[in-house]
Amino acid sequence: MAGLLAIHAFDDLWDVTNYVRYGAISLRHRGEDSVVVCLPKEGVKCLTFEEPDEIDVRLGSYVAVVGTYNDVRVDEDYIARGSSGGVEVVVLADRPYEELKPLANAVAEAVHLSSLNALESGLRKVFTEFSNAPTLLTLSSRGDVIAWRCGSGLTPLVLGSYGFDLAIVASEHATAEVLGAEVKRGLPPGEGVIISKNLFKTFKTSFSGSPALCAFELLYLARPDSIVDGVSVYEFRKRVGAEVGKAFKNEVDVVVGVPETALPYALGFSQSVGKPVELALIPTGSRSRSMLKVDPMEKVVAIHMKMNPVKKVLEGRKVALVDDSMVVGSTMKAAVQLLRSEVGVDEIHLVVASPPIVSTCPYKLFNLNMERLLAANLTKDLAVKYLDVDSLNWVDAGVLSSVVRNYNIKLCGKCFKECFFG
Amino acid sequence: MKVLLIGSGGREHAIAEMMRRSASEELKLYVAMDYLNPGLRKVAEASNGATFITETTNAGKILSLAEKLSPDLIVVGPEEPQFAGVPDVLREEGYTVFGSDSKCSEIERSKVYARSIMWKHSIPGRLFFKAFKSVEEAREFMEFAGDVVLKPARQVGGKGVKVLKDSKAYLSDSVSEVKKSYVDILYKEMLGHDDVDYKVLVEQRVEGVEYTVQVITDGSTALPLPAIQDHPHAYEYDVGPETGGMGSVMGPGLTLPFLTYEEYRRSVDIVKEVVDALGREGCSSYRGVLAGQMMLTGVWGPTVIEFYSRFGDPEISNLVPALRSDFLNVLDKAAEGRLANAKLEIAEDLVTIVKAVAPVGYPNDKRLAAGHPIRIDEAAILSEGCIPLYASVELSSDGTLYTRGSRAVEIVCSGSDYREAYLKSEKAVEHVKALDGWPLFHRSDIGSAELLNYRVKVAEKVRRVYTSRAKRGMLGKTLLWIPGEGVLSNPLISDVKVGRS
Structure with missing residues (x-):
């Protein structure tokens, strides 16, 4: 999973x-380890930064495409170059795709060979041929930007603009807003847009399957201030939390969201069960998405940095601990240890705001290892014992589907062993 | 009636079309134009008139043409002949002229004058501004200008506005750089126009939905036209550079789906107040059109962005299928100062959508956009129930139409609702093709339900803001506290002086 951003000044x-810098900061949660910035210089030049803050030298360009990635070295499945007749093209994908290099060459050929009039149909042909390609951005050495949302619609792209001057395409609604732009629309699945000095054109490609947004986009990944496919992420999460609260049978005194990304769920849950949310675990340093960390030690460091307890509000209480997702369970294990041994809570009821993750992602959006998935390997009873909690409450798949249906969208649920929600 | 129409574009073609339908008078149309517009030629020839290729801003040439033709009425379409004093010279010679003279058209020519008039006469919908004569002073101001719009102080073909929202401190440096570079460019661009002292205008930036309100006036009576919305962005979803207008929507009735009748009425009042104010400022009788390019904003409700001293283009085209009154008669009465008993009737339940088709290259690289052979299948467009109005296309001697670099044709479609008019317009634009394969573009979102709903939402948002501000007596006010200096009302931190450019 990556964060994508294209900025084009007319x-x-x-x-x-x-x-580029502030846009990359706004997409940091989708890719924490490197920022790739491509510019139409000397063909197409790509620069890699570890932190968006390092982008402090003037890039000297009216156009750039940017990717934020969860890897220090991003391989050819994520970024590929193509060329045709002197036209160079770089493609940034938001998930690994084995055919990215041939796709890059095909895009370069379309840009090189097509007249302006035929570019749209040329690209339509390319994306029909590579119909399983991920959502991507391309930049040509002539400065043309092509953005395309995959036909399956797994990951979103949003189009924004600033005055008469800038067009912006980004993985997140919030990015366009952070950049002072007005969000114009989310691209529907299979829709692309060509942005160049004298041309701006959207184009549609067909897809044989039934499109569905990755469930994790709404459940975990997108910023709560984003709107994805017309759905307010914040509102969606609060609703899911509220539904879980309705089905919740235990008595608690306080509700705690951990990490802070679980707060919208915790608020919805709290309103349903009629118990207050307390800010009980305080992070140190900047926010980090521990689930996306690959290195186990880094993951533990990220988890431990997330939580220092406010003992006063927790000691001797019955706590509903709300998490926005649980993959390996290490964040929750650490939180529970802390609450038991350092704080001395009375009871811990773990509420996970997603159904159990029991399968890897067939689209490689997330780097999930089957052996390490808690829900796939441990029975519920064993998980309760291992996590040392009084109860473990997942979101029921049917409940999630009913929330999703309210928004008239479909979510892919392959990693929950569900075809679709909604 | 013998009429001499001055102008070459889509606006003039729309005027000619509407005059042609006069029930009271038989039109004999002569057109003075800068290039051979086939639409205008067709109307002229069908009326047993003629067309003349000339320099429309040259008062001497137009006068000698008038002397030759002895027209009963002269209609001056575009602003440049007005700025150049063509109507003044013709009126001095005793001709009946529809079109504001050089004095009255200063409201369009000088944006500083337009803003100053509004402040001097306390007309609602006025924005704070600051004008600059020297480039150094302007550049210096840009460093801390904040959230502003930059404009050339003189109208230069509807172009040259930069809307530079500056609401994020972390991006402010980049925006400031653009402001400074743009000031340099504007000064360069203004070098050729010595008719204004002030070169660059900085205005408070506002947000909302834009629309145009036009009145036909003889200086004392003003007949309002319906509110019409233009679409200045080149590309779909309001993305991309500013153009002269890629299309416009009108109806049903006098207002638009996102504008209340009360807001429309207040907008008309503003435009009428400006006509009156101009009368007190030396524009002795405004005989022509005053158009207010308005925006519904949180600051004021109806707010003035700028004025045109002529019919808006493409806005006037929306009237073509909807006008029920005798247009020629109305223009004639306005020109003679007898508008008091005139009426302007508009079809009540009609929606009209205008779409401009332009060659790729427009608006930023007109050289790229010019010189392409183009086919406008008039019969096919008419059979879709739409009307083609020829704009920036020239008929060459071999009978081929060539693009001139701007919007080539405006296609006017109507229907009983937006859906009907929209479907027609999308079919009709397909009948315009470049013969050399050069790509043409139009905005398929204009008139669509998606875009109209978006406008309604934006209007609702700003309506909440201005209604709340009105209740608290805060309309038009933007307070700024500078510790040690006090609370100022002008976000641009300058005294508002009623100056003349």
């Missing part, structure tokens, strides 16, 4: 450096 008075 007037070359602009230098997009600050837009």
Whole structure:
């Protein structure tokens, strides 16, 4: 999973450096380890940064495409170059795709061979041929940006603009807003857009399957201030929390969301069960998505940095601990240890705001290892004992489907062994 | 009636079409134009008139043409002949002219004058502004200008506005850089126009939905036209550079789906107040059109973005299928100062959508966009129930139409609702093709339910803001506290002086 951003100024008075930098910061939660910035210089030049803050030299370009990735070295399945007749193209994908290099060559050929008039149909042909390609951005050496949301619709792209000057395409609604732009629309699955000096054109490609957004986009990944496919992420999470609260049978005194990304669920849950949310675990340093960490030690460091307890609000209480997802269970294990041994809570009822994750992602959006998935390997009884909690409560797949149906969308649920929610 | 129409574009073609339908008078149309517009030629020839290729801003040439033709009425379409004093010279010679003279058209020519008039006469919907004569002073101001719009102080073909929202401190440096570079460019662009002292205008930036309100006036009576919405962005979803307008929507009735009748009425009042104010400022009788390019904003409700001293283009085209009154008669009465008893009737339940088709390259690289052979299948467009109005296309001697670099044609479609008019318009634009394969573009979102719903939402948001501000007596006010200096009402931190450019 990666964060994508393209900025294109119609007037070359602009230098997009600050837009790249702050846009990358806003997409950090989708890719924490590297930022790749591509510019139409010397063909197409790509620069890699470990932190968005390192982007402090003037890029000197009116256009850039950017990817934030969960890997220090991003391989050819994520970023590929193609060329045709002197036109160079770089493709940034938001998940690994084995055919990315041939796709890049095909895009370069379409850009090189098609007249402006035929570019749209040329690209339609390319994306029909590579119909399983992920959501991606491409930049050509001539400065043309092509953005395309995959036909399966797994990951989103949003189109925004600023005055008469900038067009912005980003993985998240919130990114366009952070960049002072107005969000115009989310691209529907299979829709692409060509943005260049004298051309702006959307195009549609067909997809044989039934499109569905990755459930994790709404459950975990997107910023709560984003709107994805017309759904307010914040509102969605509160609703799911509220539904879980309705089915919850135990008595608790306080509700705690951990990490802070679980707060919308905790608020919805709290309103349903009629018990207050307390800010009981305080993070140190900047936010980090521990679930996306690959290295186990880094993961533990990220988890431990997330929580220092406010003992006063927890000691001797019955706690509903709300998490936004549980993959390996290590975050919750650490939290429970802390609450038991350092704080001395009375009871811990773990509430996970997703159904149990029991399968890897067939689309490689997430790097899930079957052996390490808690729900796939431990029975519920064993999980309760291992996690040292009084009860373990997942979101029921049927309940999630009923929430999703309210929004008139479909979510992919393959990693929950469900075809779709909604 | 013998009429001499001055102008070459889509606006003039729309005017000619509407005059042609006069029930009271038989039109004999002569057109003075800068290039051979086939639409205008067709109307002129069908009326036993003629067309003349000339320099429409040259008062001497137009006068000698008038002397030759002895027209009963002269209609001056575009702003440049007005700025150049063509109507002044013709009126001095005793001709009956529809079109504001050089004095009255200063409201469009000088944006500083337009803003100053509004402040001097306390007309609602006025925005704070600051004008600059020297480039150094302007550049210096840009460093801390904040959330502003930059404009050339003189109308230069509807172009040159930069809307530079500056609401994120972390991006402010980048926006400031653009402001400074743009000031340099505007000064360069203004070099050729010595008719204004002020070169660059900085205005408070506002957000909301835009629309145009036009009145036909003889200086004392003003007949309002319906509110019409133009679409200045080149590309779909309001993305991309500013153009002269890629299309416009009108109806049903006098207002638009996102505008209340009360807001429309207040907008008309503003435009009428400006006509009156101009009368007190030396525009002795405004005989022509005053158009207010308005925006519904949280600051004021109806707010003035700028004025045109002529019919909006493409806005005037929306009227073509909807006008029920005798247009020629109304223009003639306005020109003679007898508008008091005139009426302007508009079809009540009709929706009209205008879509411009332009060659790729427009608006930023007109050289790229010009010189392409193009076919406008008039019969096919008419059979879709739409009307083609020829704009930036020229008929060459071999009978081929060539693009001139701007919007080539405006297609006007109507229906009993937006859906009907929209479907027609999308079919009709397909009948325009470049013969050399050069790509053409239009905005398929204009008139769509998706875009109209979006406008309604934006309007609702700003309506909540301005209604709340009105209750608290805060309309038009933007307070700023500078510790040690006090609370100022002007976000641009400058005294508002009624100056003349």
